[in-house]
Amino acid sequence: MKLLVRVISEQEPTYIAAKWLCDKLGIENEISSYDYDEAVEATGLEDKNIVFDIFKEYVEMIEFLDVI
Numbered sequence: 001m002k003l004l005v006r007v008i009s010e011q012e013p014t015y016i017a018a019k020w021l022c023d024k025l026g027i028e029n030e031i032s033s034y035d036y037d038e039a040v041e042a043t044g045l046e047d048k049n050i051v052f053d054i055f056k057e058y059v060e061m062i063e064f065l066d067v068i
Helices: 013-025 036-043
Strands: 002-006 050-053 062-065
Antiparallel strands (some): 002 062
8 A cells, every 4th residue: 555645835745644644543642743753653654655746736635545
């Protein structure tokens, strides 16, 4: 599985995906917008698991995709 992250802002895409996972999985972790490394560590998310859509301007959608 990969995360598709549509990026429409200047925010760090890895952080956005990790923060979303923390929220969805109920991970007890206070993550601020600057704690990118902490967010990634808390979810085990790596750059290789994220597909970036750089043709958008704000985070529009994060969805799970099956990798064939």
